[in-house]
Amino acid sequence: MSAANNKSRDLINGDISQTLKRMTVPMIVGMIMMMSFGLVDTFFVSLLGTEPLAAISFTFPVTFTLISLNIGLGVGTSAVIARLAGQGNQDNARETGSGAIMLSSLLVGILAIIGGFTVVPIFSLLGAQDNLMPFIQDYMYIWYFASVFLAIPMVGNSVLRARGDTKTPSIIMATGGGINAVLDPILIFGVGPIPEMGIGGAALSTLISWIICSIWILYLLAKQRGYILPRLLTPKEFMVSSRSILHIALPAAGANMLTPIAGAILTRVVAGYGEEAVAAWGVGSRLESFTTILVLALSMTLPPFISQNLGANKFDRVKQAYWLAVKFVMGWQLLVSILLWLLSGLIAALFAKEQAVAELIQLFLLIVPFGYGLQGIIILTNSSLNACHLPMSALTLSIIRLFVFFVPITVAMGWVFDLTGIFAGAVAANLCMAMVSMYWFRRSLRVLETQTD
Template sequence: MRQDRIDAMRYEIVEGHIERTLIRLAWPLIINNMVQVLYNLTDTFWLGKLGKEQLSAPGTAWPLVWFIMSLGMGFATAGFAFVSQYIGAQEYEKANKAAGALYSLMLIFSIAVAVIGVLITPFAMKFMNVTSEVYPYAVNYTRVIFLGIPFSFTLFAFNFLLRAVGDTKTPVKINIFTVFLNIILDPIFIFGWFGFPKLGVVGAAVATMLSNTVGSLIGGYLLFTGKVGIHITSETLMPDIELYFKMFRVGLPASVGGSTDAFGFVVLTRIIYTYGTVAFATYSITNRLTNFMFAFANGISQAMGTMIGQNVGAERYERAKKIAERAMLINLIILGLGTAIIVIFRAQIFSFFIKDEAILAESVKVVRYFSASLPFFGIFSAVTNVFQSSGHTKKSMILGMLRLWGLRIPLSYSLGKVMGDSTGVWIGMGLSNVISALIGFAWFLRGSWMRRIVE
């Protein structure tokens, strides 16, 4: 590890001006998120040309993919917490060792995830109550995505490790390249341009898999050659039972929380499909729009996570609390403005993706009863990020389960049944964001997360 570079980044994060450092770390992440959202919007745009059934396939697939992936993503969260806190404590060799352990664990786990995912996809789609017209598209799309999971996992590991160090620019450069590659490949494989076979929905999945593979290989090269802040070697990849146990202990709650959260969205998909393909297609477009808004908010939250991790590692707890509060205020403003734009230009925005009167009518309900809760979700997201970055993953697990299983699913299901319409679902989703954000913020203020997990 190039210690002079790490020392300089650490000093700015632990001692420097909070807002200036937060923005410096956040702007590459915001650009990265924006480019990712651009891909998602492009994906939705091209598939919308095929029809609402094809457009619904990725939105149907991702709750299942996210559920399976979340089982391993908890280890990435644990690795981030250990690496960032070791750097905050100036234990650089231990940071390298933790990085190697994370990379090897992610690689092994991802292979198992890929096999399991391909096998269970048809059964999962039936469980989600996917309509018959969407089912074949969703199954084929999902299976291709699962085949590329090992490359997705190792690319995630690369992003987490460099963000823990404070290097937010290098991962962004790679991600921008892979996303633009994805954007180029999308219509080529979907429509069979330039002599390639016309693959339809599967073409979108193939484009995603290929671009993630390229990004993963570039990231792996940089880590193993030591050209970035973290240097993984054959020695750091060797099994370390004690370190694995520590990562397992910290990562398990994050894995359980993430997977139960993701499974909740599988159940939510089933609930929404009860009201037909139109309701789910509208929900899919809404997700793309909220992702656009959260490109900014998530960039701030991710930068905040790096600063929280290193300041907690340096035992600068009051500074960590101040950083979190500044980030939450910025996110509240960003998401408030974004929500206002969606409300004002709803008809034009939804019509851009697909000109369907039924979907346009459904969008009125979604915007009216769900979109207003998004600023609250920004607070909720920031609080869970604070808990995870400080290594207190049990708190984020409990808060996530409360939002989804204690509030969103029962409220959406019961209000939908009582009202006999999808309006109840959107109201339930909105209420879950508001209530969980207020509970999470109160828990954050108690300060029980202000304790580091490294020696």
């Protein structure tokens, strides 16, 4: 029996909780290091002062937009390759893997070029003041160039996960995060003959680490594993592979890219409260990515489980896995929220030199984290719908979440209760959307089950 069939058998017949644990634990370690990119950058840049910290906070919605595109492309890649590998169609699986990496590099490269020519107008729309623009330019020009090298390992790791390997992607992500953490203080503050580069040094350390990870993943996939072709695809091959990936990837990427768009809107609103508020919002957003790491890891390991069991018409296992993940995430994130509440003062002091910024960071940590478990339900539901090959349902839910609940509620509560209202509104919006998401998934699964009867 082939390795692919063994993986399929394990996902279909193994103990649900143990299977999800086996797949998720390696992802958590790797993603902690991957998410440390933004958090480590934010920490060292905060030592430069409030203006650089506010500047890097403004970059978050924009950088996450390109990252979201890669995530969506990874979702499509994983879904298509897993199906082909499960069918034993290895040639098409390799061709699709090659096409996925070429497609992601092309799309991200185009967006990076556009972004490089529009830094000033885009960040002006976000509310960045003229005094912050030099810092933003120093960071973003390098980061845009680096984003192409981010696309390669992110999509390449999706190829590995589609083949049932969650350990190697974790090692690659952990290595990239470790390299970035080592280079950050050296390039930001300068050491010996290396000059001080300030906020631009944070972007350069990211570029170097992503280049190393790109070379590693390409060698691994093309030479060691044979999961992609060791050449560029012909135009015809590229079109065929891209079409199958984009069927799922475009709605998934669109759903992911809505989050930074909504974040940009709120950043613009928060900017009305001053640079200190923007700096606090940026720190809180980076901490949010880091403290919801388990949710993000589950959102990458739950879909293969769901896809395999749906293919075997084992709907009971799909239901059990989904609700097990939901309950676990709610309990885990509640513990994380309590911990952040208890350590809010210490964390605020760690990330802020000025008392005004520290107080706002602490206010964020006292309120917003209590919605992380609810947000986890939303994320898991979206990834599960993509696994069910219902990407338009996931996209619809994302639109409802952001533009029916999240933005209107936070903005409205901000008008009434100022910055405290914005923070509390985020929790209220996540509560409303979590209930909608659970109902939607239950209904969608019932429809799919009826169709197979």
